[in-house]
Structures are given as structure tokens and as C-alpha cells.
Amino acid sequence: MPLIEHYAEILATDGVERGMIGPREVPRLWDRHLINCAVVLPRVPVGSTVADVGAGAGLPGLVWALARPDLHVTLIEPLLRRTTFLEEVSVQLGMSNVEVLRARAEEVQESYAVVTARAVASLEKLARWCLPLVEPGGVLLALKGRSAQDELEDARRALGRLGATNAVVRTYGDVEVPTTVVEVSR
Numbered sequence: 001m002p003l004i005e006h007y008a009e010i011l012a013t014d015g016v017e018r019g020m021i022g023p024r025e026v027p028r029l030w031d032r033h034l035i036n037c038a039v040v041l042p043r044v045p046v047g048s049t050v051a052d053v054g055a056g057a058g059l060p061g062l063v064w065a066l067a068r069p070d071l072h073v074t075l076i077e078p079l080l081r082r083t084t085f086l087e088e089v090s091v092q093l094g095m096s097n098v099e100v101l102r103a104r105a106e107e108v109q110e111s112y113a114v115v116t117a118r119a120v121a122s123l124e125k126l127a128r129w130c131l132p133l134v135e136p137g138g139v140l141l142a143l144k145g146r147s148a149q150d151e152l153e154d155a156r157r158a159l160g161r162l163g164a165t166n167a168v169v170r171t172y173g174d175v176e177v178p179t180t181v182v183e184v185s186r
Helices: 002-017 023-038 061-067 080-092 123-133 148-161
Strands: 049-053 072-077 098-102 112-118 134-144 166-172 179-185
Touching (some): 023 061, 049 061, 061 080, 080 098, 112 123, 123 134, 123 179, 134 148
Parallel strands (some): 072 098
Antiparallel strands (some): 134 179
8 A cells, every 4th residue: 555655646746747647637546546447456367467558657557566466567658758657656666567668559569368458549449459469368458438338339340350259348346436347358
């Protein structure tokens, strides 16, 4: 918990100054961002390799790595200013289970047990970028909003072409606004 609190402080100060999050997000940092990411962790198998595509400020990847030291999390982000921020935060928090990779998802050759993304793109685009990174038997956990079911219906044909074996919408968290996740198995 102290590390997650420290990460929250970094986001609320340096994160705002550097444009990682907007200043209006600070009052709702815990419920809308940190807890929103953390409630999904029971779905992530113990000891998994995880890729966070479009990692941005580290949501959910850094939250997951902080809360679950058993995970090895790769933060994939194409923008230099964001990867610099992520590297600095990882060092500042003493995280040995995080790797920051400056790349577009399409350039990554590795595969992971779990691939995640939050607020990156429509599910169809996200699937094109992320499903090739999911190892067989793995899962894409796309953190979505209220439109998750509609996005899933729109993307079903593309998901099938990309090798998805199952896709469902689930909610996580016994909180005021649960986290909606599209889970796509490969």
C-alpha cells in the first residue's frame, strides 16, 4: 500500500505537470483510476507475464505490478515522454518486475499470458494490435466503459479472424462504478 500511495502522489504532482493525467483527474485519482485498475487483478493468474499496451501513465500496468509482485509487467508505449516518465517512476518506486518498452504494439515480437489496455482505442482496433501479443491459452483484458457490450458485438467478426476463441464482458469490483472489462481468450 505505501508504494501505491507513493505512485498516487507522483501522478497527482509530477504526472499532472508532465501531462500524464489532467488536473481534473486528481480528486478522483483513487476511485476512477487506481481502484478501477486494481479490482481486475483477481482475473490475472499468479506469476503471469503481462503486457500493458498504450501504457500512458501506467494504468493499469504499474498498479498491477505494485499490487502483485508475482507478475512481470511490460509497459508498451510509443511516446518518448511517457516512456521516460514510466522508467523514472519504476526506478523511484524500486520496481524490479517492470520493463518499459518504447514501441508500438505491432512492433513487439514477444507474447504474454495477459495483455491489457485501458482507454486506448475501439475494441476492433485494440484486438488487431493486442491479440497477436497474447500467447495461446492467454487472454486480452480490455478495460472499457459502458459501451463495452456494443464494442464487443461490433468486433466479433474481427475477433474470430484474429484467433479469439471466446469473448465476454465482465464487471469487477464491489464499488460505486465497477470496472467493465472485455475478456478475449486466445
